[in-house]
Amino acid sequence: MALENILILAAASLLWAMTFRNHGRTWFMLIASVIVIFWLQPALPIRGADFFTPLATLALVVLTWFITADDETRKQRKNIIILAVVAGVVLLLNLTRFLPADFQLLTASRPPQLETTLFIFLITGLTLIVLSRLTRFSASFLTVGLILTIGLFLLIKIPDLSLWLASFLRTLSGQSLTNVSANDFRWLGFSYVAFRLIHTIRDKQSGRFPSVDVGEFITYVIFFPAFTAGPIDRLERFIKDLRAPFTGLNLETFYPAGQRLLLGLFKKFVIADALALIALNDTNATQVTSTFWMWVIVYAYACQIYFDFSGYTDIALGIAQLLGIKLPENFASPYLKPNLTQFWNNWHMTLTQWFRAYFFNPITRWLRSWQKPMSIPMMILLTQVATMLLIGFWHGVTWNFTLWGLWHGLGLFIHNRWNDATKAKSAAWATTPTRQAALNISGILLTFHFVAIGWIFFALSSPVTSWQVILKLFGVN
Amino acid sequence: MNEIKPLNVLIKGLLLFILFNLVIAAWQPGIGQFSLYNVLYPGRERLPFGENPTQSYNLSLFDLDAMFASHVIAGTPKADDEFRVIIVGDSSVWGTLLKPEETLAGQLNADNLNACGKNVRAYNLGYPTISLTKDVMLLSYAMEYDPDLVIWMTTLDAFPLEKQTSTPLVANNEEKARELATNYRLRVEANDSNFKVISFWDKTFIGNRRAWADFFRLQIYGVMWSATGIDQVYPSDYEKAQTDLEADDSYHDLTAPLTEDEIALNALETGYRVVGETPMLLVNEPMLISSGANSDIRYNFFYPRWAYDDYREIMATLSQQNGWTYADLWDIVPANEFTNSAIHLTPAGENMLAENLAPYILETCK
Numbered sequence: 038m039a040l041e042n043i044l045i046l047a048a049a050s051l052l053w054a055m056t057f058r059n060h061g062r063t064w065f066m067l068i069a070s071v072i073v074i075f076w077l078q079p080a081l082p083i084r085g086a087d088f089f090t091p092l093a094t095l096a097l098v099v100l101t102w103f104i105t106a107d108d109e110t111r112k113q114r115k116n117i118i119i120l121a122v123v124a125g126v127v128l129l130l131n132l133t134r135f136l137p138a139d140f141q142l143l144t145a146s147r148p149p150q151l152e153t154t155l156f157i158f159l160i161t162g163l164t165l166i167v168l169s170r171l172t173r174f175s176a177s178f179l180t181v182g183l184i185l186t187i188g189l190f191l192l193i194k195i196p197d198l199s200l201w202l203a204s205f206l207r208t209l210s211g212q213s214l215t216n217v218s219a220n221d222f223r224w225l226g227f228s229y230v231a232f233r234l235i236h237t238i239r240d241k242q243s244g245r246f247p248s249v250d251v252g253e254f255i256t257y258v259i260f261f262p263a264f265t266a267g268p269i270d271r272l273e274r275f276i277k278d279l280r281a282p283f284t285g286l287n288l289e290t291f292y293p294a295g296q297r298l299l300l301g302l303f304k305k306f307v308i309a310d311a312l313a314l315i316a317l318n319d320t321n322a323t324q325v326t327s328t329f330w331m332w333v334i335v336y337a338y339a340c341q342i343y344f345d346f347s348g349y350t351d352i353a354l355g356i357a358q359l360l361g362i363k364l365p366e367n368f369a370s371p372y373l374k375p376n377l378t379q380f381w382n383n384w385h386m387t388l389t390q391w392f393r394a395y396f397f398n399p400i401t402r403w404l405r406s407w408q409k410p411m412s413i414p415m416m417i418l419l420t421q422v423a424t425m426l427l428i429g430f431w432h433g434v435t436w437n438f439t440l441w442g443l444w445h446g447l448g449l450f451i452h453n454r455w456n457d458a459t460k461a462k463s464a465a466w467a468t469t470p471t472r473q474a475a476l477n478i479s480g481i482l483l484t485f486h487f488v489a490i491g492w493i494f495f496a497l498s499s500p501v502t503s504w505q506v507i508l509k510l511f512g513v514n
Numbered sequence: 515m516n517e518i519k520p521l522n523v524l525i526k527g528l529l530l531f532i533l534f535n536l537v538i539a540a541w542q543p544g545i546g547q548f549s550l551y552n553v554l555y556p557g558r559e560r561l562p563f564g565e566n567p568t569q570s571y572n573l574s575l576f577d578l579d580a581m582f583a584s585h586v587i588a589g590t591p592k593a594d595d596e597f598r599v600i601i602v603g604d605s606s607v608w609g610t611l612l613k614p615e616e617t618l619a620g621q622l623n624a625d626n627l628n629a630c631g632k633n634v635r636a637y638n639l640g641y642p643t644i645s646l647t648k649d650v651m652l653l654s655y656a657m658e659y660d661p662d663l664v665i666w667m668t669t670l671d672a673f674p675l676e677k678q679t680s681t682p683l684v685a686n687n688e689e690k691a692r693e694l695a696t697n698y699r700l701r702v703e704a705n706d707s708n709f710k711v712i713s714f715w716d717k718t719f720i721g722n723r724r725a726w727a728d729f730f731r732l733q734i735y736g737v738m739w740s741a742t743g744i745d746q747v748y749p750s751d752y753e754k755a756q757t758d759l760e761a762d763d764s765y766h767d768l769t770a771p772l773t774e775d776e777i778a779l780n781a782l783e784t785g786y787r788v789v790g791e792t793p794m795l796l797v798n799e800p801m802l803i804s805s806g807a808n809s810d811i812r813y814n815f816f817y818p819r820w821a822y823d824d825y826r827e828i829m830a831t832l833s834q835q836n837g838w839t840y841a842d843l844w845d846i847v848p849a850n851e852f853t854n855s856a857i858h859l860t861p862a863g864e865n866m867l868a869e870n871l872a873p874y875i876l877e878t879c880k
């Protein structure tokens with residue numbers, strides 16, 4: 038999100054909270070979120086894609102709600118009203134195509150013809166009708182939904198598949214394939230949307246899904262402060278805040294919200310953007326020749342990514358708080374943690390919690406349930422590496438994200454084994470506050486440098502360049 | 515819980531912000547004099563200029579204090595055995611497409627010349643726009659660094675009257691131009707519309723935010739300058755200077771013959787007043803002499819033959835009349851040693867120029 042987007046959203050939220058308080062707050066959040074996903078979607082080279090992409094997000098969210106909601110909730114009349122309002126908002130956005138270009142402010146390019154949007158509505162509506170009439174809802178719908186969401190996710194994240202998708206969509210819209218690229222189809226916020234949808238489907242499968250109407254569900258999945266950069270909230274927690282009466286702005290809400298927002302703006306637009314000028318990237322990685330300056334730009338990248346990401350989180354938390362929603366924390370001084378396990382407990386916390394809940398714990402339980410379970414170290418190695426590889430793939434299915442995941446997976450395993458082997462000795466040695474502090478500080482420094490070196494794979498696109506940078510860091514040219 | 519009035523908070527915040535802006539506007543802190551260059555990082559070998567900051571780690575700004583503070587000359591005290599040479603001029607001096615060591619200043623330094631029993635150290639103070647007034651402005655700053663010799667590289671395109679104040683560096687520094695007018699009789703029109711009118715709003719923090727941002731970016735890019743030594747984009751390929759020319763003999767709405775009152779000789783004279791007793795070598799810089807289509811009408815993209823020939827004659831006469839040391843090196847570099855412009859030289863071309871200039875530098879002491 039650009040600064041002007043953030044300021045407009047913050048001002049709109051503040052104005053709403055000051056003026057209307059609890060009246061229509063959920064409607065405001067729903068409608069604002071629907072508008073924002075169209076507004077923030079960047080322009081795409083594929084004709085109409087920057088309008089249809091957010092529309093596809095909405096369709097996907099509605100379908101997921103439909104297969105996860107219980108019969109009673111699904112049949113409530115208010116859902117039809119909500120869907121009609123959402124469709125009305127989308128149609129109004131679509132109708133801006135008839136305004137002069139200068140007034141088409143809410144979409145990246147001129148919206149497509151109305152007929153296509155109506156056709157998508159029709160298909161979505163028919164799917165809902167067929168789903169509801171076809172048979173009783175069964176677990177297989179959920180499985181299909183899960184596979185479809187993961188499939189879409191892979192389609193977006195694997196460069197070869199993205200290229201195929203871009204070619205397909207270009208052909209569909211009658212465009213030339215000359216300049217087709219895997220980056221043609223950038224689906225804003227889909228990484229987060231997919232994880233929220235998977236979370237709700239899995240919770241439904243395990244019987245933990247709360248009863249929510251379609252408006253609450255849409256608001257949860259595309260809640261505008263957290264749409265582009267998280268955090269990944271849990272539905273049952275979000276709904277609690279959404280349904281709680283909002284008492285308006287008082288000292289308890291306004292000051293922390295304002296502070297958080299300002300802190301986030303400062304972190305992102307002053308510190309992170311300044312560091313971005315000197316942070317490691319594909320170009321400067323090959324230009325810097327000295328060890329000292331290589332460390333400087335690697336440190337700059339490590340700090341930039343933290344301030345950028347945690348700044349956005351602060352902004353999201355601040356804006357949400359203005360509306361009475363307390364989103365979960367995503368960062369808790371991760372670079373000041375004395376080991377890698379603690380680093381990951383405090384970096385992008387909602388993502389790691391998500392992976393812990395929906396991958397690490399289930400797979401660990403499954404491995405333990407074997408008749409002849411594998412050894413504990415082997416199990417830890419397998420689960421840690423697999424989890425971190427998946428977190429790497431969440432960012433993009435490339436060799437460098439694979440290496441980054443592997444780096445952290447192995448790091449977590451080594452830390453686990455080291456900790457097991459030395460815990461007693463460390464405790465026996467660190468008997469004085471000075472020794473404890475020394476142990477803590479050396480742990481922090483070691484962890485930070487391990488993470489910083491890992492960021493090299495994250496920042497660069499080529500394993501060869503990454504390796505050359507690592508060699509330069511250690512004085513090998 | 516106390517009900518607070520966010521509107522009051524916003525109003526108070528706004529008032530504080532307005533107050534801060536008023537203080538900045540009244541105070542005009544002149545932060546350009548402070549620099550991390552020559553303190554945390556080495557100074558730049560040439561003045562900051564760049565149209566693609568993210569790739570060149572360099573940017574164009576108009577704060578002359580900040581520009582000079584970032585230059586290596588600002589952090590280099592003149593040693594007893596240093597013979598300090600400063601070179602002013604346009605992009606050919608600054609060194610478009612050239613690494614710092616390949617520029618004229620770099621080549622002169624590599625030659626390890628010795629003048630007056632001292633080691634010659636040349637400083638590149640060229641700037642990539644063509645205007646004599648811009649050169650004089652930079653010269654007035656450069657004189658603070660106590661040069662033993664000034665080399666002023668110039669070409670006809672720096673002389674047209676309409677180009678004097680239209681170059682952005684001059685247009686954004688009216689106050690400096692007026693100072694030159696007052697102190698050194700630089701001719702500046704009272705109501706020159708090229709100067710950017712600076713209102714009170716422009717002096718506030720928010721009104722002048724571009725300059726503040728540029729200052730901070732210049733400091734931050736010092737890291738990349740130190741780490742890479744890169745201060746411009748070096749494309750692997752570029753379009754060579756034009757040699758097939760239009761059959762057009764026009765030049766800046768002037769008609770033959772070129773006369774002294776049609777060009778900014780006053781700026782040239784002002785330059786001499788600025789340097790005072792310090793020796794100055796005035797150089798008509800090398801240019802590409804085309805042998806392609808219509809080369810009988812034009813020398814190159816910039817100049818029709820009549821205008822350039824007249825200009826050379828005027829310069830020769832003027833320097834003789836005033837006793838200026840003048841080197842007319844217009845044709846010393848062959849056409850194949852120019853890069854993307856009729857005045858941009860290859861490293862080999864710069865080397866030829868340096869070899870031709872070296873005797874003049876050594877002559878200064880005799």
